[in-house]
Amino acid sequence: MSRLVSVAHIHLEDGAFSPEWVIIWSVVAGAMVALALLVLRKGKVTPRKLAIAAMCTSVGFAAFQVSIPIFGGIHLNLTPLIGILAGPALGSLSVLIINIFSASIGHGGWGMVGANTIVNMTEVLVAYYFYRLVRSKLDFNRFFSGLGAAIFALSVSALVIIGIVAVSGLQDSEQTKEEVLGNMLLIAAANIVAGVIEGVITGYVVSFISKIRPDLLSDAEGNGRQDPDTASEDIDAASD
Amino acid sequence: MSRRSYSKHIPDFRLVTHFGESGNSMIHSMSLWTKAGLLAIVVCLATVLIDPILISILYITCLAFYLAAKLPFKVLLGWYTLPAMFVFTLAIMFIFTEPGDEVIGVDLFGSHIQVTDNGIVLMYKLLIRALAVVTFSLALFMSSRYSHIAYLARRMMPRTLATVFLLSYRFLFVTSDEVTDVIDAIHSRNGGLIRGVSRQTRLFAGIFGLAFIHAFERAERIAKAMESRGFTGDMPVMEHAPRPSVAGVSVVTVGVVVLAISVYIRYFDSSMIWW
Structure with a gap:
């Protein structure tokens, strides 16, 4: 089934933006990715972290392809969840690769990889830090922390989408920036509604993961990464 | 060949890989460097060209390239649904509001809604x-x-990014099957996907939660296996992609010239388009 609504992603294909704006967004995205790589280079990137980032990427991409029959069909990004699980730096690389895979099959254009990466990296960063804040400082439970992080991240990214499209404009369109903004507000409103659904799913998934593998969330919760070998104690505790 | 795919409207990576590994057309024998160069040129042309006729010619050329690779046209038509839907969901807002001459219009709830000629042309250009x-x-x-794609990725991307990219590509098939397995399990237990929003949401949270848990556990097992075999974070590439042939370099050169002319027409002298 094809989808009618989509979440937090600029589903523009190649040629929608003028060459100048394609270059500008690609350079900005390139700088953000370079920063993520720099952060990773400073820390120690273990094979485990690399494998986890790769798995997050492949699950994220698989989730992209599943259409959920709500409101005529939506698909999830799971980028806020990727941010919470993989962290901001590896999560940023994950979303870049998801966008490259997606472009290869027409799920957004190649020229849009830059703009899409900016949007998705915003989701990853905002979700990670929001989740970390509400868990470590405000001590919210995991469901509401995940829910809040995803909704907030997707709402911010919806604004980023509006900003990018309103600033760039659609090439060939004679509409003014204000008219484009008006059109985009309707699309953004649909995205935010779908973002609430993704938020609920993220909240449930975070709760689910916390019961089975709480060590996977310890980084985002500011506890430091727990050794996976000791996770069995948490599993026993959760099952009690 | 794919065990199954999500939908005939979404490109199936297994099917894509199957054709990539087993095809024997002249396009298959072309260097990946040449094809990557041509893809970059096609993306640039799609961005630079603004005349509908020239954009149509670009599309016909790309279709001819696809057919020359002896790839199935019917499959391609199904896979067009995805980009076409994205163009439509965006253009539906602009087709009614684009300034221009009215082609068709109706009075609805006291306001006049019209489709303009410029709106239709805009949608056509975006779609093509x-x-x-x-x-x-x-x-x-x-x-x-x-192996050629892996070589190109390793050469063109920073090491960490290339490693995550190549690992993701390998994991993609397993995780896709896993997500599909869970969805199949729901179907097989007579649990159709049409439910209330709340139940639907919890159902899919379970699907994705399980997918992530399985993915992490598999990633950890793979990481341990890789480390025990001396993996240090660098994915080895065993086979090199062949260098472009003279014919390949010539084709890319022609493409660059066409792109340069297109840029000139767009920014300096649009009178070169006489129609």
């Missing part, structure tokens, strides 16, 4: 550009071997 790039992109991946 999208289909041109998708056609060429799919032709590239469906006519290239994995």
Whole structure:
């Protein structure tokens, strides 16, 4: 089934933006990715972290392809969840690769990889830090922390989408920036509604993961990464 | 060949890989460097060209490239649904509001809604550009071997990014099957996907939660296995992609010239388009 609504992603294909704006967004995205790589280079990137980032990427991409029959069909990004699980730096690389895979099959254009990466990296960063804040400082439970992080991240990214499209404009369109903004507000409103659904799913998934593998969330919760070998104690505790 | 795919409207990576590994057309024998160069040129042309006729010619050229690779046209038509839907969901807002002459209009709830000629042309151009790039992109991946793509990724990306990219590509097939397995399990227990929003949401949270847990556990097992075999974070590439042939370099050169002319027409002298 094809989808009618989509979440937090600029589903523009190649040629929608003028060459100048394609270059500008690609350079900005390139700088953000370079920063993520720099952060990773400073820390120690273990094979485990690399494998986890790769798995997050492949699950994220698989989730992209599943259409959920709500409101005529939506698909999830799971980028806020990727941010919470993989962290901001590896999560940023994950979303870049998801966008490259997606472009290869027409799920957004190649020229849009830059703009899409900016949007998705915003989701990853905002979700990670929001989740970390509400868990470590405000001590919210995991469901509401995940829910809040995803909704907030997707709402911010919806604004980023509006900003990018309103600033760039659609090439060939004679509409003014204000008219484009008006059109985009309707699309953004649909995205935010779908973002609430993704938020609920993220909240449930975070709760689910916390019961089975709480060590996977310890980084985002500011506890430091727990050794996976000791996770069995948490599993026993959760099952009690 | 794919065990199954989500939908005939979404490109199936297993099918793409199958064609890439088993095809024997002249496009398959072309160097991946040449095809990657041509893809970059097609993306640039789709962005630079603004005349509908020239955009149509670009699309026909990309389609000819796809067919020259002896790839199935019917499959491509199904896969067009995805980009076409994206163009439509965006253009539906603009087709009614684009300034221009009215083609069709109706009075609805006291206001006049009209479709303009410029709105239709805008949608046509967006659609044809999208289909041109998708056609060429799919032709590239469906006519290239994995080992060559891996080599190109390793050469063009920073080491960490290339490693995550190549690992993700390998994991993609397993995780896709796993997500599909869970969805199949729901179907097989007579649990159709049409439910209330709340139940639907919890159902899919379970699907994705399980997918992530399985993915992490598999990632940890793989990481341990890789470390025990001396993996230090660098994915080895065993086979090199062949260098472009003289003919390949010539084709890319012609493409660059066409792109340069298109840029000149767009920014300096649009009178070169006489129609």
